Amino acid sequence: MAIGEVSHTGNMKIILLFGLVAAVLAEVKNFDGEKVFRLMPTTDDHVLLIKELANNVKLDFWRPDSVDLVTIDMAVDFHVPLAHTDIVYTMLQQSGMKMGVLIEDLQAEMEEHLDSRDINPRAHSYTKYNTWDTIQAWIASISSSNPELISRQVIGNTYEGRPMNVLKIGRKSSSTKPSIFMDCGIHAREWISTAFCQWFVKEALSTYGTDSEMTSLLNQMDVYVLPIFNIDGYDYTHKTNRMWRKTRSAQSGSSCIGADPNRNWNAGWCTTGASPNPCSDTFCGSAPESEIEVKNVADFIRRNKSSIKAYLTIHSYSQLLLFPYSYTFALAEHHNELMAVAKGASNVLRSLYGTEYTSGPGAATIYPAAGGSDDWAYDLGVKYSFTFELRDTGRYGFLLPESQIKPTCEETMLAVKYIASHVQKNLY
Ligand SMILES: [Zn+2]
Structure with a gap:
């Protein structure tokens, strides 16, 4: 092939690329003056x-x-x-x-809010809001470079076909260990949540062997981490509409897209605090587990039900630590213990930077809302089921600055470790 042809193809590629970039840029929703x-x-x-x-x-x-x-x-x-x-x-x-x-x-x-000063291009940044592509590459590299502590499995694909990876973190064992399941990013625009799961994995790896609490936890238990639950929605918040919340599934009979993946679980499904209208941001879906991402996670938890002792789900914002129930005002069977654990976790969280959390059952603490993942896990038999609503209380809302990722993750780590330690002491 002549050199001229090569360069011509190259130019064409560059022109095509610019065309694509321009097309993508043109689609991004602008919020000027809103x-x-x-x-x-x-x-x-x-x-x-x-x-x-x-x-x-x-x-x-x-x-x-x-x-x-x-x-x-x-x-x-x-x-x-x-x-x-x-x-x-x-x-x-x-x-x-x-x-x-x-x-x-x-x-x-x-x-x-994209104010991170982390500019090292060679290392994965834990203090930035990473794109799905970056997180996907991180999932692959962090699991392959720590095979003694991490294994990963794809639990299914999202609606748009992206693989949902669950990382299993813990010392390898020939027998099944008791475990904790944690997910981040059920709601697409809650970027601090997704940042926390990455932070947790990094901390678990870097403190195993030096921090006695983490070492003991990972020796005795496994922690399953789903770094992004609603990957399609998350990708959409980066590429098109920063304020997107739901999944990206088509809804029959409606031009509106997606359902609320935290109203789609089979726990008092769509009875309260959820909408049957596909255009609502709290649309409960056409049926329980109609959203494939919810079905994939529910199937995984059902399959591993005998080992999973705790379910943690990370959201933002409001600074709350909630536990069942949200679909009813009735108190959970283990209310007193869950309340004590939530209060203890909130106290240890506050000890670092003074961040105040409110804790309690969802319905009474904020409002009744059915179809949430924590209620579903609890009714399945996962006793220690908690929902975190991370920083802040509204100054920045979903646009928490990147400069707050580190302190937010540090304080949240303390609370998660507190809960994990309680679970570990009460293995049944
Ligand atoms: Zn949320």
């Missing part, structure tokens, strides 16, 4: 007004998870599309409701 409001409804009229606004304007609820969950005396955070900012602001002002602006310009905040 605001996030914080409201404090204190009367039924206030709640009614919020519901009316939500009926007429596409509000993106940050907290609670949807408009249906709004009640009086609760902090309500939502993001308003630019075209409706003025009317929403005016109506709220006229209502006399206590309100403030959490984020003045969502696009600016989105750019500012």
Whole structure:
């Protein structure tokens, strides 16, 4: 082949590549000038007004998870599309409701929250919000370079065909060890959650053999880590819409995409705090486990039910440590023990940087919501079932700056190790 032809092909490739980059860039949703409001409804009229606004304007609820969950005396955070900012602001002002602006310009905040100073291109960064491609490469390399402590298995593919890898961390044993299952990134936009699972794996590997608590844990137990649960959604938040929450599955009879993977479990499914409307951010799905990612994880936990003693699921934001139940106000059979563990874990978490957590059963502590993974795991027989809602309490919300990844992960590690240690002491 002549040199000219090679270079011509090369040019064509470059031109094609630029074309692709331009096409991808063009698709990215822009949030210039869009605001996030914080409201404090204190009367039924206030709640009614919020519901009316939500009926007429596409509000993106940050907290609670949807408009249906709004009640009086609760902090309500939502993001308003630019075209409706003025009317929403005016109506709220006229209502006399206590309100403030959490984020003045969502696009600016989105750019500012990527403030990591970690620029070493050779090492995986644990203080950045990594893309799915980067995390996928990390999963492969960290498991192959630590074969004595990590093994990995693909538990199935996502809706769009991405492999769901579970890392099993622990000293190799010929017999089945008791275990803990932990997942991150059920909700796509909760990036700090995904960062935590990577941090946990790094810490487990680097402190095994020096930290007595971690060494004992990994000698006696295995920890299964699913670094990203909702990979399709996570990839979408990086490439197209930073505020995406749900899965990316097509829904029959609707042009809306995805279901809420934390409303899709067979635990009081869709009875409360979840929506049957495919366009809602808390859509429960067409049936329990309709979302393939939920089915894959549920199948894995069912298969390993006899060994799994604890289930931990990491979300953000609000600084909460929750346990069953969320689908009912009834107290869990092990309520007192779970409450004591949650309080102990919150105390040890606070000891590092003073971060305050609230703990308790989901329904009573925030609001009733059915179809959550923690309730499902608990009813399956996994007694130590906890949901973390990491930093913060709303200043940055889902846009927690990268500079907070390290302290957030450090304090969360203390709480996770506290729970693990309790589980280890109470193996049955
Ligand atoms: Zn979440």
